[in-house]
Amino acid sequence: MKLSQLFTKTAKEAPADADSVNARLLTQAGFIQKQMAGVYNFLPLGLRVLNKIENIIREEMNAIGGQEMVMPALTQEESWQKTGRASLDILFHLQGQNDAKMVLNPTHEEVITPMMKRFIASYRDLPFAAYQFQVKFRNEARAKSGILRGREFPMKDLYSFHADEKDLDDYYEKVKAAYFKIYERVGLGEKTILTFASGGAFSKYSHEFQTFCEVGEDTIHLCEKCRVAVNADILQDQNSCPECGNKQLKPYKAVEVGNIFKLRTKFSEPFGLTYKDAKGQDHLVEMGCYGIGLSRLMGIIADIFNDDKGLMWPESVAPYKVHLIALENEPGVAKSAQKAYKELKERGIEVLFDDRPDVSAGEKFADADLIGLPIRVVVSKKTLQNKSVEIKGRHTDKMTLVGQDKLLKAIED
RNA sequence: CGGGAUGUAGUGUAACGGCUAACAUUCUCGCUUUGGGAGCGAGCGAUUCCGGGUUCGAAUCCCGGCAUCCCGACCA
Numbered sequence: 001m002k003l004s005q006l007f008t009k010t011a012k013e014a015p016a017d018a019d020s021v022n023a024r025l026l027t028q029a030g031f032i033q034k035q036m037a038g039v040y041n042f043l044p045l046g047l048r049v050l051n052k053i054e055n056i057i058r059e060e061m062n063a064i065g066g067q068e069m070v071m072p073a074l075t076q077e078e079s080w081q082k083t084g085r086a087s088l089d090i091l092f093h094l095q096g097q098n099d100a101k102m103v104l105n106p107t108h109e110e111v112i113t114p115m116m117k118r119f120i121a122s123y124r125d126l127p128f129a130a131y132q133f134q135v136k137f138r139n140e141a142r143a144k145s146g147i148l149r150g151r152e153f154p155m156k157d158l159y160s161f162h163a164d165e166k167d168l169d170d171y172y173e174k175v176k177a178a179y180f181k182i183y184e185r186v187g188l189g190e191k192t193i194l195t196f197a198s199g200g201a202f203s204k205y206s207h208e209f210q211t212f213c214e215v216g217e218d219t220i221h222l223c224e225k226c227r228v229a230v231n232a233d234i235l236q237d238q239n240s241c242p243e244c245g246n247k248q249l250k251p252y253k254a255v256e257v258g259n260i261f262k263l264r265t266k267f268s269e270p271f272g273l274t275y276k277d278a279k280g281q282d283h284l285v286e287m288g289c290y291g292i293g294l295s296r297l298m299g300i301i302a303d304i305f306n307d308d309k310g311l312m313w314p315e316s317v318a319p320y321k322v323h324l325i326a327l328e329n330e331p332g333v334a335k336s337a338q339k340a341y342k343e344l345k346e347r348g349i350e351v352l353f354d355d356r357p358d359v360s361a362g363e364k365f366a367d368a369d370l371i372g373l374p375i376r377v378v379v380s381k382k383t384l385q386n387k388s389v390e391i392k393g394r395h396t397d398k399m400t401l402v403g404q405d406k407l408l409k410a411i412e413d
Numbered sequence: 414c415g416g417g418a419u420g421u422a423g424u425g426u427a428a429c430g431g432c433u434a435a436c437a438u439u440c441u442c443g444c445u446u447u448g449g450g451a452g453c454g455a456g457c458g459a460u461u462c463c464g465g466g467u468u469c470g471a472a473u474c475c476c477g478g479c480a481u482c483c484c485g486a487c488c489a
Contacts, residue, residue: 012438012450013425017481037481089414090488107489141414141487149488198489206489217488261489289489328447362449369449380448390448 022299023146038143038151048319077101079110104137113267131158147299154294162286187314197231206261210254221249263287311372320352323373327380329357337379
């Protein structure tokens with residue numbers, strides 16, 4: 001992508017109403033633009049980050065047998081009455097033709113459970129799991145922290161269906177492992193802790209994945225031996241490590257970046273989702289649900305990986321890998337930079353090319369730091385004197401000159 | 414939903430109750446510049462959030478609403 005073509009632009013000054021780090025940097029760099037409180041536009045650079053995150057999650061969901069589908073954002077309110085959740089204050093209600101009552105889904109148990117009655121009849125149909133990436137709507141009393149808690153946000157939700165609790169338990173562990181891989185891959189592995197949280201009516205616990213972060217809404221109590229934690233919400237019931245019994249737990253601020261939950265028959269019951277066993281007896285289907293908010297993940301990554309100059313994306317989720325700069329408006333420089341751009345692209349390396357002819361060197365450097373791609377490549381009069389280009393990582397001040405013909409090799413290492 | 418703060422060109426800020434609402438930046442045009450947000454000149458850009466009130470006179474004071482941010486409550 002050529003920066004001269006990109007419709008977004010960076011801002012020198014931070015927006016006055018963006019107090020949170022993620023909102024400030026992502027807005028300044030042109031990744032997102034606020035629409036209203038808790039509702040954001042995801043611009044080309046921001047969408048690329050979301051898509052990177054989405055693809056990582058997709059691969060891990062497919063690896064544990066998840067089948068991708070998409071459910072609607074809109075649902076009849078009746079389904080929510082059946083489960084007793086029509087009165088949730090986070091529900092957006094709206095009215096259709098003939099005064100039909102509908103809601104914008106904040107989650108999809110009320111959609112997928114009745115739908116599966118069409119596809120689950122026998123124990124032979126089980127188990128399986130289905131997931132989607134879909135926008136969720138939650139009328140939060142207070143939107144906050146930039147894109148960490150919005151009223152409309154993209155989410156991955158996986159639902160699993162089982163004949164018995166044992167099978168649900170086994171699959172639950174598989175999802176847990178898949179989640180660890182996801183956090184590892186997006187760069188949050190070391191900072192993300194499995195946390196025991198309220199299990200609701202049918203289970204002792206659910207599990208949250210909590211990422212250490214100062215802006216965190218939650219407090220988790222960490223067992224440093226086991227690297228698991230207990231959410232402060234359930235501390236009165238569980239004041240020691242559930243794995244080793246250790247009572248020396250240390251409190252930390254953290255943000256929930258995922259939640260996995262054994263629903264058991266909480267939803268199959270109101271909708272009558274049953275299957276017949278080998279003897280022809282009916283049983284309620286056992287269910288699990290597993291969510292990850294994509295934009296929250298993006299926000300927390302922005303919140304954690306930055307410095308005073310701007311964002312610092314982990315390579316796995318960076319919108320592009322290379323930020324290529326043609327430093328001066330000079331024919332030789334432009335020509336060499338164009339050539340490098342073409343070669344990188346042909347090699348399948350994602351590159352953002354600052355080809356703007358009328359922008360000062362300082363501004364180009366500042367923009368590169370703000371946008372925060374992992375590798376910066378500069379072509380200038382100076383580098384061309386040595387028939388070379390300059391390479392610098394976003395995390396370091398160290399610059400190295402490599403021959404023009406060695407660029408691809410240097411980038412790939 | 415309770416409390417607090419704030420609303421002024423696209424963005425960031427200024428303006429004692431009193432002149433044509435100022436400055437920087439962005440943007441447009443011209444010239445000059447090019448290794449860390451360059452320089453000079455000219456220009457565009459505002460119903461001062463909305464509605465009411467006080468006053469000879471309101472961006473400024475008062476009331477109501479709305480919006481945004483922060484704290485709290487809430488939050489599978």
